[in-house]
Amino acid sequence: MKRRKISSTKTAFYVFAIPGLCFFAFAVLIPLIMGINISFTDWNGISTDYNYVGFDNFITVFTDKRIRQPILNSLLFAVLGCAGNNILALSLALFVNQKIGKLGNVARVVFFIPVCFSQILTAFLWKFIYREVITQIFDINNPLGTTTWVIPAIVVMGLWNTVGINMLIYLSGLKNVPVDLYEAATVDGATGWQRFRKITLPMLMPSFNVCVTLTLTSWLREFGMTLSATQGGPGGASRTISIYIFENLYKFNKAGYGQAVSMLFVVFLVLIGTSVSSFFRKREVEL
Numbered sequence: 001m002k003r004r005k006i007s008s009t010k011t012a013f014y015v016f017a018i019p020g021l022c023f024f025a026f027a028v029l030i031p032l033i034m035g036i037n038i039s040f041t042d043w044n045g046i047s048t049d050y051n052y053v054g055f056d057n058f059i060t061v062f063t064d065k066r067i068r069q070p071i072l073n074s075l076l077f078a079v080l081g082c083a084g085n086n087i088l089a090l091s092l093a094l095f096v097n098q099k100i101g102k103l104g105n106v107a108r109v110v111f112f113i114p115v116c117f118s119q120i121l122t123a124f125l126w127k128f129i130y131r132e133v134i135t136q137i138f139d140i141n142n143p144l145g146t147t148t149w150v151i152p153a154i155v156v157m158g159l160w161n162t163v164g165i166n167m168l169i170y171l172s173g174l175k176n177v178p179v180d181l182y183e184a185a186t187v188d189g190a191t192g193w194q195r196f197r198k199i200t201l202p203m204l205m206p207s208f209n210v211c212v213t214l215t216l217t218s219w220l221r222e223f224g225m226t227l228s229a230t231q232g233g234p235g236g237a238s239r240t241i242s243i244y245i246f247e248n249l250y251k252f253n254k255a256g257y258g259q260a261v262s263m264l265f266v267v268f269l270v271l272i273g274t275s276v277s278s279f280f281r282k283r284e285v286e287l
Contacts, residue, residue, distance in 0.1 A: 038259045045255035057260035067261070069236055070244040073151065074220050077240060080155045081219035086211055088159060089166035090204075096167070097174045108171075112164035119161065123228035126157040144230055147237035154226055154238060158219070166211040173207035174200070202283070209280035217273045241265055 039057055043050035061067065096108050117125070130142050130153060143149035177200065185195045223242035226232065232239035232247075239247075245265070248258030 035259045036263060038256055039263050040260075041256045043255045044253040045249055045258075046253060050256070053256070057257045058264065060257060061261055061264055067241075067244060070239045070241045073238060074222065074240045074242075076151055077155065077222045077226075078216055078219040080152065081158055081222070082212060082216045084155060084159050085163055085166055085215045085219075086208070089163045089211065090170050092163065092167045093170035093174055096171055108167075111167055114160050115162065115164040117161060119224040120228050122157055122161040123225045126153075126160070127229055145234055147234055150230060150234065150238045154222075154229055157229065158222070158225060161225070162215075162218075166215065169211050170204065170207050173204045177203045205280055205284040209277055209284070212280065213273050213277045216276060217269050220269060220272070 038050075040052055040054060041050040042053050042057075092107075092111050096104050096111070098104065114122070127144065130144050134140070135142050143153035181199050181203075182195055185199060190198070221242055222240050223246070226238050226240055227243055227246070230238045232243045241261070242265075245258050245262045248254040248261065252258075
């Protein structure tokens with residue numbers, strides 16, 4: 001009986017695992033290996049012939065002046081987007097977590113609805129709002145057309161589109177905080193801010209780990225929404241690393257160089273994601 005049970009377990013494992021592994025290999029592993037190979041060539045993305053140039057593409061990345069602005073733009077997106085998303089998501093989670101009856105359920109649905117919109121649809125929707133509503137009401141220039149406000153304007157679009165996911169993660173973390181801790185703190189005379197700082201924040205470290213790590217790396221990879229809204233403009237003011245890679249691959253016919261940039265970018269994302277995750281994991285509280 002035990003042998004049959006083990007055999008059926010292995011069979012079920014292979015039945016469910018093999019299709020997923022095949023899809024992973026087809027969609028991720030094989031393109032990654034091909035991309036690594038191309039990064040060492042001078043391929044233009046069109047011709048069938050190319051030459052291996054060693055580490056020339058990688059050396060060029062560190063001497064290319066054009067890449068500096070996309071790097072700064074991506075970092076600015078990451079700082080504004082990550083900070084804004086997590087502050088707003090935690091605030092909404094705290095609001096929804098209050099015992100306000102059916103209003104809490106309605107608020108949860110309302111805050112989550114924008115997540116159902118794609119980045120492309122969100123970009124077109126907010127382009128209309130900025131062009132036809134904001135500019136008319138406040139009598140100002142379209143923020144997507146100004147170098148000063150284009151990144152904050154896109155960040156607002158992204159917050160509207162994604163904050164609902166982190167709100168649910170934080171809300172789940174709040175539900176797991178023992179009520180006894182709050183009651184004991186209240187008896188000891190702790191204020192609301194002290195309960196939040198000494199109990200809520202430490203207990204939410206697992207949620208911070210997930211939300212901050214995913215949000216930071218996501219904003220560093222910002223691509224679809226910005227490309228749809230501004231094409232990286234005006235004057236390259238919103239061009240990110242991802243857009244810069246895209247342009248080299250499909251617009252400038254420098255596929256080898258574009259792949260080299262993307263390989264370095266992948267390594268950077270892995271390092272920053274691992275570092276941030278490790279930072280919050282060390283501060284998690286065990287019950």
